[in-house]
Amino acid sequence: MANTHIALLKLTSIFIVITSAPELCGSSKTFTLVNYCKETIWPGVTRSDNHSGDGFTLKAGQSTVYTAPDGWSGRIWARTGCNFDSGGNGKCQTGGCGTSINCTGPGNPPATSADFSLGELDYYDVSLVNGFNLPIVVKAINGTGNCSTVGCDGDLRQNCPSELASKDNDKVIGCRSACDVFNTDEYCCRGTYGNPATCLPSNYSKIFKQVCPAAYSFALDDPTSLITCSKADFVVVFCGSRNQTTCSYHDKQAVCNRSKAYKAIPQSWWILMLPLTYMFSLWIMP
Incomplete structure (x- = not known):
């Protein structure tokens, strides 16, 4: 299932150049990861070709930077x-x-993922093909092209269908995909359902789409969910919303809006700041 999705996407270009050092010469890309969740998460990063990668701890309110080589293709998600x-x-x-x-x-699965493919054009999307465990938003900054903000507007765990719910001690911790639960050609876009004309939205994928309208809700979902952009910096926000202003980029510094529930942790070369009251004085996400 994941292979089908990755074959459709061209993915990668990750996170935001916000260091005060001189700009990188195309040899690498850096991405800013922001944890707007109320609890600690453990982001995972893997390459599309061999699934080897990295992982680290990101406490509530913290942000960090991940650097990937030029031409990198892979995905980022939260554990x-x-x-x-x-x-x-x-x-x-x-x-x-x-x-x-x-x-x-x-x-x-279940795990919401941000998928990227870096090159002359950078391709990126948010995918619920392997289920949902928390909201993700990807914001491209200072790029040229479509460069739309993709991801979620809410938390699917709050209204996950009971037959798809993944629970721990009666608490919903994730929402599995219909393919993962039922393993049928229709839900998994296989066999006679292996093309966009026959693999159509299901009642389950429509529920996913309502919460994350700018994300893949099943393997052959609307291809407009895949965005192209060039020369952009990227921010990946966990537990954010497209309806929030997340981050802007000025003089090689990232400035991110956050609700009072989150405490940003400043680093020596960048600052996450700006009270919520200034939220609409910056650019508004599309």
Whole structure:
């Protein structure tokens, strides 16, 4: 299922150049990851070709930067409910990618993902093809082309159909895809349903789409969910919303809006700031 989706997408170009150092000469890309969730998450990053990658801890309100080589293609998502020991070994409730904090495989469903493919044109999208574990928004800044903001407007866990719900102690921790639960050609876009003319939205994918209208809700979803942009910086926000102003980019610094529930952690070379009251004085997301 994931392979079908990745074959349709051309993915990658990750996160935002916000260092005060001179601009990189096309040899790498940097991306800013922002945790707007109320709890700690453990982002995972893997390449599309071999699923090897990285992982780290990101506490509530914190942000960090991930650097990828030029031409990188892969995905970024959040693991939740993780328990790692001092050696970095452990497991997660959702999005697990092996038994260590550094990913050794793709994220296990359900997991919302941000997918990227970097090149002369950068392709990116947010995907719920492998289910949903928390909202993700991807914002492109200072690019040319479409460069639309993609992702979610709400939290699907709050109205996940009971037959798709993934629970821990009666708490919904994720929403599985219909393909993952029922494993039929119709829901998985296989066999006679393996093309856009026959693999159509289901009642389940429509529920996904209502919460995340600018994201893939099933494997052969509306191709306009895949965005192209060039020369952009990127911000990936976990537990954000397209309806929020997330981040803007001025003089090689990222400035991100946040609700009072989140506390941004400033770094030595960048600042996440700006009270919510200034939210609409900056640009408004499309």
